[in-house]
Amino acid sequence: MSVGRETRLSAWIERFAAHFAEEGIPLIGGRILGYLLVCQPVERTAAELSQELEASSGSISTNLKYLVNVGLVTKRTRRGRQAAEYRINEKAWTEFIQRKLNAIASVQTLTDDGMRLLSGDPERAQRLKTVDRLYGWLSEELPALWERRPAAPK
Amino acid sequence: MSVGRETRLSAWIERFAAHFAEEGIPLIGGRILGYLLVCQPVERTAAELSQELEASSGSISTNLKYLVNVGLVTKRTRRGRQAAEYRINEKAWTEFIQRKLNAIASVQTLTDDGMRLLSGDPERAQRLKTVDRLYGWLSEELPALWERRPAAPK
DNA sequence: GATCCCTTTCGGTCGACACTGAAATCATCG
DNA sequence: CGATGATTTCAGTGTCGACCGAAAGGGATC
Numbered sequence: 001m002s003v004g005r006e007t008r009l010s011a012w013i014e015r016f017a018a019h020f021a022e023e024g025i026p027l028i029g030g031r032i033l034g035y036l037l038v039c040q041p042v043e044r045t046a047a048e049l050s051q052e053l054e055a056s057s058g059s060i061s062t063n064l065k066y067l068v069n070v071g072l073v074t075k076r077t078r079r080g081r082q083a084a085e086y087r088i089n090e091k092a093w094t095e096f097i098q099r100k101l102n103a104i105a106s107v108q109t110l111t112d113d114g115m116r117l118l119s120g121d122p123e124r125a126q127r128l129k130t131v132d133r134l135y136g137w138l139s140e141e142l143p144a145l146w147e148r149r150p151a152a153p154k
Numbered sequence: 155m156s157v158g159r160e161t162r163l164s165a166w167i168e169r170f171a172a173h174f175a176e177e178g179i180p181l182i183g184g185r186i187l188g189y190l191l192v193c194q195p196v197e198r199t200a201a202e203l204s205q206e207l208e209a210s211s212g213s214i215s216t217n218l219k220y221l222v223n224v225g226l227v228t229k230r231t232r233r234g235r236q237a238a239e240y241r242i243n244e245k246a247w248t249e250f251i252q253r254k255l256n257a258i259a260s261v262q263t264l265t266d267d268g269m270r271l272l273s274g275d276p277e278r279a280q281r282l283k284t285v286d287r288l289y290g291w292l293s294e295e296l297p298a299l300w301e302r303r304p305a306a307p308k
Numbered sequence: 309g310a311t312c313c314c315t316t317t318c319g320g321t322c323g324a325c326a327c328t329g330a331a332a333t334c335a336t337c338g
Numbered sequence: 339c340g341a342t343g344a345t346t347t348c349a350g351t352g353t354c355g356a357c358c359g360a361a362a363g364g365g366a367t368c
Binding site (some may be wrong): 160169173180181182209210211212213216217231236 | 355356357358359360364365366367
């Protein structure tokens with residue numbers, strides 16, 4: 001007997017969450033993200049997420065707050081509805097990734113400061129120089145690459 | 155009265171360690187890395203690192219093992235010397251950074267699997283598609299960019 | 309093989325953080 | 339304004355991992 005699509009999707013959500021857990025995003029936050037990327041309909045309330053993902057209301061609340069804060073999820077309230085609805089904000093993924101690239105490139109300021117402290121002693125600065133050159137190159141190329149990213153189609 | 159170069163260097167090492175602590179490298183590991191990048195002479199024993207960085211022998215041992223394992227530090231033993239000497243391996247920084255870039259690009263396999271699960275329902279796949287397109291582009295461009303990296307001068 | 313010195317291993321402590329569930333809070337509707 | 343149904347806050351629990359320091363382990367010299 002074959003496994004249903006929804007079952008396989010929830011396994012996928014778990015893999016998705018596991019990946020981002022390695023990057024420091026709480027497991028439940030990752031599950032919310034994965035779930036909101038594939039659920040139908042696209043909007044969910046906190047209570048629904050709590051039930052669907054089998055997580056406490058408190059955890060859902062904390063993680064939604066975090067995700068809304070970094071922009072990956074948007075919150076919508078409607079008059080006449082007590083429950084807010086949450087949905088994925090696909091647009092925000094660009095900034096999310098950009099932050100990661102910037103984090104890598106930002107090491108250059110660090111190595112650069114180090115080089116300054118060692119100016120006047122090229123011998124001693126040699127190890128740092130090797131690293132500084134790499135990050136120097138990255139801090140040029142990564143932002144440049146990012147600018148060439150394709151625009152999202154309407 | 156001005157601050158000595160060594161004092162400023164140890165402040166720099168601390169900043170350096172703090173940066174990598176955010177990326178998940180233990181504080182003491184980061185200190186070792188920073189210290190080995192700028193110390194004179196370039197090689198140090200575990201005992202020297204322990205004293206210089208005011209960390210326990212156990213922590214130094216654990217972190218050196220880790221750093222040697224990922225290749226950022228190399229261990230050298232010499233006949234007639236009981237103490238092994240550790241030094242920075244500048245070369246390994248390229249692989250270190252490459253792993254980071256790959257980690258970003260690797261999300262593409264995840265989104266791709268998700269797209270497969272949603273094939274046959276383009277409506278529902280739309281959110282994921284946006285994200286998949288971005289990572290798809292990255293998984294093309296990042297490795298390509300990396301290939302263009304300048305070779306380290308002799 | 310005994311001694312010396314250095315390194316690794318290991319048990320234990322501490323602090324951070326994710327998570328829970330109950331209580332407080334808030335918004336809507338009658 | 340009270341009741342209802344939702345969310346947020348908060349105190350408490352458990353887990354995980356970095357760190358320490360003492361004890362065990364390994365080489366090198368005598």
